[in-house]
Amino acid sequence: MEQKKFDLNSIIGFALIFVIILWMMYNNRENEVKEQAKAKTEIAADKKAKAATTKEVANTIKDTTVADSDKVLKLQETLGSFAYSATLPSAKEDFTTIENEFIKLKIANKGGFIAEATLKNYKKIDKNSNELVALIKNNNVNFNLQLQTKDNRVLNTKDLFFEPTVSKVGENQILSMKLKAGANSYLEYKYVLKPKEYMLDFDIQSQALNSTLNTSNVADLQWDLKTYRNEKSISYENRYAEIYFENEGKVDYAGLGKQEDETLEKATFIAYKQHFFSSILLSQTPIENVKLSSTDLVNDEKIDTVFTKNFKSTLPLAFKNGELDYKMNWYLGPTDYRILNKYDKNIEEIVPLGWGIFGWINKFIFVPLFGFLSSFMGLGIAIIIFTILIKIAMSPITFKSFLSQAKMKVLRPEITEIGEKFSKDPMKKQQETMKLYNKAGVNPMAGCVPALIQIPFMYASFQFFPSAIELRQKGFLWADDLSSFDEIYKLPFHIPVYGDHISLFPILASIAIFFYMKMTSGDQMMAQPQQEGMPDMAKIMKIMIYLSPIMMLLFFNNYGSGLSLYNFISNLITIGIMIVIKRYFINSDKIHAQIQENKTKPKTESKFQRKMREMMEQAEAQKQLQKKKK
Structure with missing residues (x-):
């Protein structure tokens, strides 16, 4: 029987294979350690960044010297990107006043809307009264833009804080109210009040919010107003208090029933008429599928002596190229045919002078x-x-x-x-x-x-x-x-x-x-x-x-x-x-x-x-x- 001989080459081969296996095992372990270390580094960096952001946001809260992380995180959970606006110094119940010879307006930080509108040249009820006619005061208005975010949040601007900035261009007063989602991303209400005017420019626009908001849906603008009694006879005043509107170029009104509802195809203005005074919102861009309602609040003129009507509107604002951009106007003043006629916006038609030949005579x-x-x-x-x-x-x-x-x-x-x-x-x-x-x-x-x-x-x-x-x-x-x-x-x-x-x-x-x-x-x-x-x-x-x-x-x-x-x-x-x-x-x-x-x-x-x-x-x-x- 042939005796096997010791093969040196085989031994060397096996040795090399073993060394290679050991090297591969060691190298894989080293890479795994590096990956784990890298992952830990990234997690730490992310935590550090979040902590920095939370600290930065928290430090901007007024009267807060120590970072209130829980409060900030709760804001971020509720408001998402718009939590930024709640951390600014303007995030408080405060107002900005702009006025001219005719009208005084107070705009609220919370909601960014007109909280008071007082007419300087008209007295309420009686000429001997010390109280001026106020179309808006004491929370009789609701002005809200309902927004939907991409992470399925529904936010109401009436609950959020805007940052006011006042400036002047010539004699025009400009108030910019910004609801911020970041330093350069915001929703803006822009008010421009001119001298000796009841009409002010009002723009709604957004910047860099297309990554935050769900722009495939509309943003519903809700405008409600409970109209105050301003005249001696509430029944006589209420007879002429009604919603007027321009729908597809035709001016009409909702009616004087106990409850009146209308749906407009393309509205260019909505007028809440209070006999001798009116609040009118106008849009240069026709707004589609507007819903209106008017409710009579006077059931007994001996008891119901504060308000006349409750007017409500829902105006769906469509996004254009991912942003809102609406040029509007507010008219807050007397229902005077000669004043309204000078604006050449067809709003003088809310003065009921009659139709056909009767209107021509008037x-x-x-x-x-x-x-x-x-x-x-x-x-x-x-x-x-x-x-x-x-x-x-x-x-x-x-x-x-x-x-x-x-x-x-x-x-x-x-x-x-x-x-x-x-x-x-x-x-x-x-x-x-x-x-x-x-x-x-x-x-x-x-x-x-x-x-x-x-x-x-x-x-x-x-x-x-x-x-x-x-x-x-x-x-x-x-x-x-x-x-x-x-x-x-x-x-x-x-x-x-x-x-x-x-x-x-x-x-x-x-x-x-x-x-x-x-x-x-x-x-x-x-x-x-x-x-x-x-x-x-x-x-x-x-x-x-x-x-x-x-x-x-x-x-x-x-x-x-x-x-x-x-x-x-x-x-x-x-x-x-x-x-x-x-x-x-x-x-x-x-x-x-x-x-x-x-x-x-x-x-x-x-x-x-x-x-x-x-x-x-x-x-x-x-x-x-x-x-x-x-």
Whole structure:
């Protein structure tokens, strides 16, 4: 058997393999130790960095000399990046004031919104009051921007602290309120107040927040306002308190119900109107899917005497390129048509001057004329002069109306005779009556047309005077405030519709309208013959003679005394014009002679008269045909 020999090469090979294995094991262990050491170093560095950040944030807290790590960490857990804003010196309940000649604004650090807005030139309730009109005060407002972060936090700006910075550019005061997520990342509300203006610029913009906020969703801007009572009559003021808005270029309002809700496709302004004062938020960029609501807070005007309405809006603000950028305006001031009109933003449409022709009369006649008169004379005298001028301008129309009534009155005996002659043939009676009108040169509609022309002016006055802020707290005779009722006696009880007081101007206006209707209705009843198949106009007119003054007395007792004064003077002047026209311009004998002369002259039928005659003849022919068939 062959004996195995010792192989030196094999031994050397195994030795080398063993050495290599030992070297690899040692090297792997050394790398593992280095990795562990590196990991420990990184963890330590991260802890050190966090500790440094916590210490830095904590050191910025006012009146804190020792790092309050727990407090800071809690802020960071709750607010995320916006915890930075809570560590700044401005993170306290404080306010920044900016003001001009017209308005004083206090902006809160917490929430960054207007916490007080006081109008310097207007007093609340009464001209002798020491309290100025404040549209915003004592937490009657909620202005909040709801933000969503990328780590699913929902933050409300009303709960967060902004950092104020005041500066001036020329005479303009600029207040920047920044909600900071870092030294160079923030949400900013920027207010710019100009001299002698109720309108201020208001911008909402963000910087470097696209990495913090969830910009795929909108940021909901919530604006709520409980409107304070500012006038003597809370029911009268509340009647004109409502939300106006511009939606897709059209101005409209939400209504005056107990609860009104609206959804707007594209809104460019929202106006919280409080009769004589308004808070208006305008946006240069239309805001989509805006939700509005209005709630009436006056259930009992004896008890609910502080607030009138609760207005709410939710405006979804969309992000552009990951940031917010909205150029806006605030208007906080009087609901004065002339002031609002100068801004050329369509906001003057919130003044309810009426639609169509009524609005045109107010905008182009009443507003400029009354504005001119009130600029250099007392408001009571201005109303009287204004009324006289309107009545003088309308006097030719009034004269034609009375002349037509006089002619109809002269023809009444002949019309009555025709009625008796053809009492059994209404169609024939109508034909003969039309022939008489044609021969005499009398148009039975001539008296109606002038009256119809005057109606738009009358209706326009009902819209104009309740909207005229010039009358507010301006007295005349016994009326302390021409924009409110002129109470001469306080009743110890409340009468439904009428109220708990007696106003004198509505009584005078009711007396004047009674005598005016007594005079005009008598002439009309004498002039217009009773037509078969028609209501008894004489009875209706007699009822209206008494009903109209009663309605005037009841409903106008709580209206502004300026409107009652206008109606009193208007009816008084009309009565005077009627007396003058009847005495000096209308002679029944001359009218009768002229009518008889007109009968002898050949007459050419107008197209309308010919058409009416042909229709009557056709009707008469059909009637005769039906009789023959029977």
